[in-house]
Amino acid sequence: MIPAAFDYEAPSTIDEAVRALAEADDEVKILAGGQSLLPVLRMRLAAPAKLIDLGRIGELRGVRSDGDMLVIGAMTSHYDVQRDPLLNEHAKLLVMATDTVADPQVRHRGTFGGSLAHADPAGDLLAPALALDAEMVIAGPRGRRTVPAAEFFVDYFTTAVGEDELLCEIRVPKYTGWHAHYEKFNRVAQAWSIVGVAAAVRTDGHMIAEARVGLTNMASVPVRARGVEQALVGQEATPEAIRAAAEHALDGTSPTTDGNADVAYREHLAKVLTSRAVSAAATS
Amino acid sequence: MTATADSHAGGEVGQARLRKEDARLIAGRTRWTDNMSLPGMMHMAILRSPLAHARINRIDTSEARSMSGVEAVVTGADVADDQGSLPCAWPITEDMKSPNAPSLAVDEVNFAGEAVAVVVARSAAEAHDALEAIEIDYEELPVVLDMSSAMTEGSDLVHPDLGTNASATWVFDSAEAGTGGSADEALAGAEVTVHRTFRQQRLIPAFMEPRSILVDPTGEQTTMWSATQVPHILRLMLAMTTGVDEHKIRVIAPDVGGGFGGKLQVTPEEVITFLVARKLGKPVKYTESRSESFTSAHHGRDQIQKLSLAANRDGTVTGLKVELLADMGAYLRLVTPGVPILGAFMFNAIYKIPAYHFSCTNVFTNKVPTDAYRGAGRPEATFAIERMMDELAAELGMDPLEVRERNWIKHDEFPYTTVSTLTYDSGNYEAATARARELFGYDALRAEQAERRRRGDTVQLGIGVSTFTEMCGLAPSRVLGALSYGAGGWEHGAVRMLPTGKVEVITGSSPHGQGHETAWSQIVADRLGVGFDDVEVLHGDTQSSHKGLDTYGSRSLTVGAMAVVQAADKVIAKARKIAAHMLECAEDDVEFSGGRFTVRGTDTSTSIQEIALAVFAAHDLPDGVEPSLDSEATFDPENFSFPHGTHLCATEVDTETGRVRLRSYVAVDDVGNVVNPMIVEGQVQGGLAQGIAQALFEEAVYDETGTLTSGTLADYLVPSAADLPSFTTDRTETPSTTNALGVKGVGEAGTIASTPAVVNSVVDAVRHMGVQDIEMPCTPMRVWRAIHGGAR
Incomplete structure (x- = not known):
């Protein structure tokens, strides 16, 4: 299908992009990798008057270390996330979740920040970002502000990013030496998650010292499974203990029904997959 | 393997030749319809009904007409006098009810997606923009979606003027036909009966190249390029539907990117584009x-399939009763009513069933019309009987292969006339099954399954069996006539020797991915003794391949290539006459081999290429011989062909999540003699993927308003290579005895065989947990619910 006509602008700096956003009086959409936006435009589910393409802003790409934090440019492609040595060393959970996203073509075009800002609750990168206490750096006409992941995701396809703002960086604490696993459940390889569970644990011998668990597609936003985390800490990483902790997976969830899963089945999956994700992380 | 000398004689046939058409097809640098443009060409976009059933009170096109680039806006009212009713070529009964089927809706819409208006503009973008400016006042009507409730007294009606939602009921009874006993009596007196109801979910053909049409009305003929499987049928039907003279229409199917039956159609879009282009003169x-x-x-x-099977305690089947409801959708398209009827001859499958009753009622609903989809009727039947054989085995505590062996036709019993009247010419079910069993490691897997059950593993192992056959090579014209089909089943072919010794082959078959250009070249190269690269295969253009019945129903090789072979033989016969003249000997003394005509017992010879040049010059031909080395032939098969095979599937079912993982899949197919093993392999692999897709992944879902909720590839799950295991494939070769090539066809085999193999395997994995059936597709949620109770 063919999108409705739109104006197009491709700024080369973040400042230019912010200015372009401020100057646009009609409805404007930001184009990152386009993997979600272009289908929407082509099906004419949206008809923005203008697209601002961030693809030429070099400063939005790449991963760097900043003390005990990693800083990920919002326009860093999934492909680059998968291969980045810093992320592989200090935030393996993000890499593992990214490995499950779509197919190689999409991973070359799609971006980490674009996926978070799109905020599809079935997207696989939201729960890991939430579980790892990522912080989102948002640029706007009033300068920059930092929003914790827990406050960033507001609702279906809705984030804390204002209409005149854009997500420019994601700051993630270093989880050096942690073990991680992303357990994705879907029906075909290239589909969105029916349910996904992101788990990272720090072990001390056989003991789970710290745990971070996030759930994909169990509410309108990603869900932090704090009940599971608390139940895991201080436990031996035995199947029984992990299964018992996973019983808390539904705290704070409000899953919906669709063609692939109804509420009861999603809830069941969330527990089973939480158990599996934590087990896989703890034994990795 | 057994292979006839004929099939491998010349060296080309039997070789895994790379396909000569692949470079251009894979790169897309070819004549796809959408790749073409003509001077002054306009672009059309179609406005479709968002409602499943509604009266159209008013259409306001005024704003759309005034928009930038818009050349015309056309509604159903504008073409009401010209568009006729879309053709249905298969009136299965004399009293079949068929609604008027406009290409562009006039006063009512009967499914969501039905074409209501079109915009023609200078660019496709402008055409799409203007669609949004068309205003339509719809008055909603009651929606009929469920076949069973559509058949109840007092149901709302899709077409109130027909007075019923039932289009027709078609019945076969072996007692009445004299081919067997009474199924009802068999069931009444049976030692064991098994009753099951299966649902064949709605599927979407999902061919890779979307449909595309280009119509050029300038010139004496109106030319249509269309991404169709059936250019010849399309030309005929365009003429009959619109009243435009047939000789004023030329249809070209250029390279076509897949069809799976989905392009075996005369579509509303083709008729609309044809009419609109002619109206505009552009x-x-x-x-x-x-x-x-x-x-x-x-x-x-x-379809909803209700089956009852009667058997003895030793596993011998004594009767089968099949009652179907088949969803037609809102209209009867080209062969819509006949699809389930094709299945009627296949429920008895490879088994000697002494009593058989079949009935099918075709039902209208407010959904997209159904029609042929890879296998068309035969997959449905094969699924049902193969599921029933597994259920019977479970009921009796027998091995499913043992139950099948007890009932199948033995290799020395062919030709065998079945209870449903077909005569199977050949087959060897024992050989295919023995080979599949060996490749699969059947006994070891059964042992592992028992061990996993004993341990109560989270992941259980299932083994599924499918010993299938199908009727291919559609079709003997007299049989089609007996089934009230509107056309014959012959095919046309021609072979033209050019003066330089090169060869043009013309075929009435119309490839859309099958590899005809390669396979026909191999066959003709052997036949005429010329090089593979010296043969060009022309197809899909009613001007060059003026006669044909196109490609579907695994008919191209068995029927289409046979016509080409016969044409080639006529060329040889004529060349022999000329050779005798040139070599100054009697015709009977001329031997033909490897492209050379030799005087028997001498080394005096001439080549077919030399003869071609001599014919062109025509300086010295025998008396009464025309200066041409062209021949044509039309082949009408005497019988169907009957490919068969044994497929075995192992699945691992995660009982905690319901997820099914295909662990291994063995397909041993018998498609008779093989022209190109690589093409056969490709057809089997693709077919398996498509059949497995029905078992596990694909389903067209409508909500309660009649909106298709699986409307994109994000919701309609076509599996990719990542979702499928490496298949183990092998063949036995039992040549067909009904055509000179000994071939049977392979286009649908994998699809037909694999669906029941997979579902049987999934059910087998969890049968010990109380499961007797799982509705398709066997989604994780359905499998989990089947294990843990509750509705599907």
């Missing part, structure tokens, strides 16, 4: 989007 192109394809191109399957 070339017009229309290319659908994937979403449009899903909501308007015909769907497949969609």
Whole structure:
């Protein structure tokens, strides 16, 4: 299908992009990798008057270390996330979740920040970002502000990013030496998650010292499974203990029904997959 | 393996030749319809009904007409006098009810996606923009979606003027036909009966290239390029539907990117584009989007199958009763009513069933019309009987292979006339099954299954069996006549020797991915003794391949290539006459081999190429011989062909999540002699993927308003290579005895065989947990619910 006509602008700096956003009086959409936006435009589910393409802003790409934090440019492609040595060393959970996203073509075009800002609750990168206490750096006409992941995701396809703002960086604490696993459940390889569970644990011998668990597609936003985390800490990483902790997976969830899963089945999956994700992380 | 000398004689046939058409097809640098443009060409876009059933009170096109680039806006009222009713070529009963089927809706819409108005503009973008400016006042009507409730007294009606939602009921009874006993009596007196109801979900053909049409009305003939499987049928039907003279229409199917039956159709879009281009006097192109394809191109399957099987305690089947409801959708398209009837001859499958009753009622609903989809009727039947054989085995505590062996036709019993009247010419079910069993490691897997059950593993192992056959090579014209089909089943072919010794082959078959150009070249190269690269295969253009019945129903090789072989033989016969003249000997003394005509017992010879040049010059031909080395032939098969095979599937079912993982799959197919093993392998692999897709992944889902909720490839799950295991394939070769090539066809085999193999395997994995059936597709949620109770 063919999108409705739109104006197009491709700024080369973040400042230019912010200015372009401020100057646009009609409805404007930001184009990152386009993997979600272009289908929407082509099906004419949206008809923005203008697209601002961030693809030429070099400063939005790449991963760097900043003390005990990693800083990920919002326009860093999934492909680059998968291969980045810093992320592989200090935030393996993000890499593992990214490995499950779509197919190689999409991973070359799609971006980490674009996926978070799109905020599809079935997207696989939201729960890991939430579980790892990522912080989102948002640029706007009033300068920059930092929003914790827990406050960033507001609702279906809705984030804390204002209409005149854009997500420019994601700051993630270093989880050096942690073990991680992303357990994705879907029906075909290239589909969105029916349910996904992101788990990272720090072990001390056989003991789970710290745990971070996030759930994909169990509410309108990603869900932090704090009940599971608390139940895991201080436990031996035995199947029984992990299964018992996973019983808390539904705290704070409000899953919906669709063609692939109804509420009861999603809830069941969330527990089973939480158990599996934590087990896989703890034994990795 | 047994292979006839004939099939491998010349060296080309039997070789895994790379396909000569692949470079251009894979790169897309070819004549796809949408790749073409003509001077002054306009672009058409179609406005489709968002409602499943509504009266059209008013259409306001005034704003759309005034928009930038718009050349015309056309509604159903504008073409009401010209568009006729879309053809249905298969009136299965004399009293079949068939609604008027306009290409562009006039006063009512009967499914969501039905074409309501079109915009023609200078660019496709402008055409799409203007669609949004068309205003339509719809008055909603009650929606009929469920076949069973559509058949109840007092149901709302899809077509109130027909007075019923039932289109026709078709019945076969072996007692009445004299081919067997009474199924009802067999059931009444049976030692064991098994009753099951299966649902064949609705499927979407999902061919890779969306449908595309370009019509050029300038010139004496109106030329249509269309991404169709059936250019010849399309020309005929365009003429009959619109009243435009047939000789004023030329249809070209250029390279076509897949069809799976989905392009075996005369579509509303083709008729509309044809009429609109002629009205405007300008070339017009229309290319659908994937979403449009899903909501308007015909769907497949969609049956409710009620089966009752009677058997003795030793596993011998004594009778079978089949009662079907088949969803037609809103209209009867080209062969819609006949699809389930094709299945009627296949429920008895490879088994000697002494009593058989079949009935099918075709039902209208407010959904996209159904029609042919890879296998068309035969997959449905094969699924049902193969599921029933597994259920019977479970009921009796027998091995499913043992139950089948007890009932199948033995290799020395062919030809065998079945209870449903077909005569199977050949087959060797024992050989295919023995080979499959060996490759699969059947006994070891059964042992592992028992061990996993004993341990109560989270992941259980299932083994599924499918010993299938199918009727291919559609079809003997007299049989089609007996089934009230509107055409014959012959095919046309021609062979032309050019003066330089090169060869043009013309075929009435119309490839859309099968590899005809390669396979026909191999066959003709052997036949005439010329090089593979010296043969060009022309197809899909009613001007060059003027006669044909196109490609579907695994008919191209068995029927189409046979016509080419016969034409080639006529060329040889004529060349022999000329050779005798040139070599100054009697015709009987001329031997033909490897492209050379030799005087018997001498080394005096001439080549077919030399003869071709001599014929062109025509300086010295025998008396009464025309200066041409062209021949044509039309082949009408005497019988169907009957490919068969044994497929075995192992699945691992995660009982905690319901997820099914295909662990291994063995397919041993017997498609008779093989022209090109690589093409056969490709057909089997693709077919398996498509059949497995029905078992596990694909389903067209409508909500309660009649909106297709699986309207994109994000919701309609076509599996990719990542979702499928490496298949183990092998063949036995039992040549068909009904055609000179000994071939049977392979286009649908994998699809037909694999669906029941997979579902049998999934059910087998969890049968010990109390499961007797799982509705398709066997989604994780359905499998989990089957294990843990509750509705499907």
